[in-house]
Amino acid sequence: MIAIPDIGGAKAPGYSDADTPPPRCGHVAIIGRPSVGKSTLLNALLSQKLSITSNKPQTTRHRITGILTEKDAQFIFVDTPGFQTLHRSRLNERLNRAVRESLAQVDVVVLVLDAARIVAADREVIALLPSDVAVIAALNKTDRLKDTSVLLPRLAEVTQLHPFTALIPVSAEKGSQLTALKAEIARALPEEAPIYPADHLTDRDERFLAAEFIREKIFRLLGDEVPYATTVGIDSLVQEGDLRRIRATVYVAKTGQRGMVLGESGLRMKAIASQARADMERLFGGRVFLEVWVRVKPKWAESDQSLTRYGY
Numbered sequence: 001m002i003a004i005p006d007i008g009g010a011k012a013p014g015y016s017d018a019d020t021p022p023p024r025c026g027h028v029a030i031i032g033r034p035s036v037g038k039s040t041l042l043n044a045l046l047s048q049k050l051s052i053t054s055n056k057p058q059t060t061r062h063r064i065t066g067i068l069t070e071k072d073a074q075f076i077f078v079d080t081p082g083f084q085t086l087h088r089s090r091l092n093e094r095l096n097r098a099v100r101e102s103l104a105q106v107d108v109v110v111l112v113l114d115a116a117r118i119v120a121a122d123r124e125v126i127a128l129l130p131s132d133v134a135v136i137a138a139l140n141k142t143d144r145l146k147d148t149s150v151l152l153p154r155l156a157e158v159t160q161l162h163p164f165t166a167l168i169p170v171s172a173e174k175g176s177q178l179t180a181l182k183a184e185i186a187r188a189l190p191e192e193a194p195i196y197p198a199d200h201l202t203d204r205d206e207r208f209l210a211a212e213f214i215r216e217k218i219f220r221l222l223g224d225e226v227p228y229a230t231t232v233g234i235d236s237l238v239q240e241g242d243l244r245r246i247r248a249t250v251y252v253a254k255t256g257q258r259g260m261v262l263g264e265s266g267l268r269m270k271a272i273a274s275q276a277r278a279d280m281e282r283l284f285g286g287r288v289f290l291e292v293w294v295r296v297k298p299k300w301a302e303s304d305q306s307l308t309r310y311g312y
């Protein structure tokens with residue numbers, strides 16, 4: 001469990017000054033096809049960079065819980081991998097399973113769509129929606145719409161696809177309409193006492209988050225092939241005062257990919273490590289010494305045994 005670092009006034013409000021506990025609390029799954037902005041939306045809702053994002057589909061490979069505690073409600077958001085059916089692989093089967101499992105255990109679903117267009121892949125996700133749970137459609141990336149007059153017919157189109165509780169156009173990147181989205185989610189949450197203390201941010205530990213930040217830089221700094229052949233393991237994480245010493249290994253599937261991750265004179269690896277370290281220091285609230293190795297592990301994504309070992 002990682003708590004929100006104290007970065008001067010950014011702490012979530014506590015309950016100590018309230019006489020009664022907040023009346024609403026529940027799990028909110030964020031689902032949608034790849035690249036619609038689910039993880040960007042989670043981070044925007046939390047005002048924290050917790051879940052990794054990139055312009056490549058299937059960046060997220062795990063369920064990640066992000067907890068937001070406000071005066072009247074505790075939202076336990078669950079970011080999920082993009083649901084996809086185009087590419088079949090062992091890894092994708094596990095990612096889709098994670099989406100299905102998330103849907104089985106939630107109080108509210110936020111279905112993220114791209115406000116610009118609804119495609120067949122969105123309909124496949126909609127087909128998974130449970131009928132007994134409130135589903136709110138968030139039409140994301142409204143900042144990208146050149147002509148906002150498309151929004152009205154788009155909302156009419158989306159209404160036909162499922163009995164949504166609400167439809168909210170948002171921009172996760174610009175942070176617009178998030179208050180309206182949160183208000184709709186809160187209305188659909190059960191009246192329950194909070195499950196987590198007010199300052200808890202996620203159920204994931206620092207080892208997981210450290211590996212994810214490294215994976216994000218690989219997605220952002222490498223081309224279209226290598227990120228999908230890559231996973232990251234944390235060999236050790238030792239805390240000495242406010243310094244964390246982290247040793248990580250990037251696993252690639254083929255020898256040639258190792259050189260691509262390292263880059264000429266190791267320069268790409270240097271950029272990956274230094275950007276990942278900056279994210280870790282921000283989230284963990286202390287200094288990080290990061291050492292990253294690259295190893296070839298053929299077919300890591302194709303055997304159930306190694307997928308389980310790498311946390312999928």
Ligand SMILES: Nc1nc2c(ncn2[C@@H]2O[C@H](COP(=O)(O)OP(=O)(O)OP(=O)(O)O)[C@@H](O)[C@H]2O)c(=O)[nH]1
Nearest residue numbers: 034035036037038039040054058059060082172173
């Ligand atoms: N312009 C704009 N871009 C956005 C917005 N939200 C997300 N993006 C971009 O869309 C891309 C995908 O965002 P992610 O948050 O990684 O998408 P995701 O749905 O989590 O993707 P997967 O985890 O791969 O399924 C990134 O390049 C984001 O910066 C938005 O509101 N406006």
Ligand SMILES: [Mg+2]
Nearest residue numbers: 038039059060
């Ligand atoms: Mg994601």
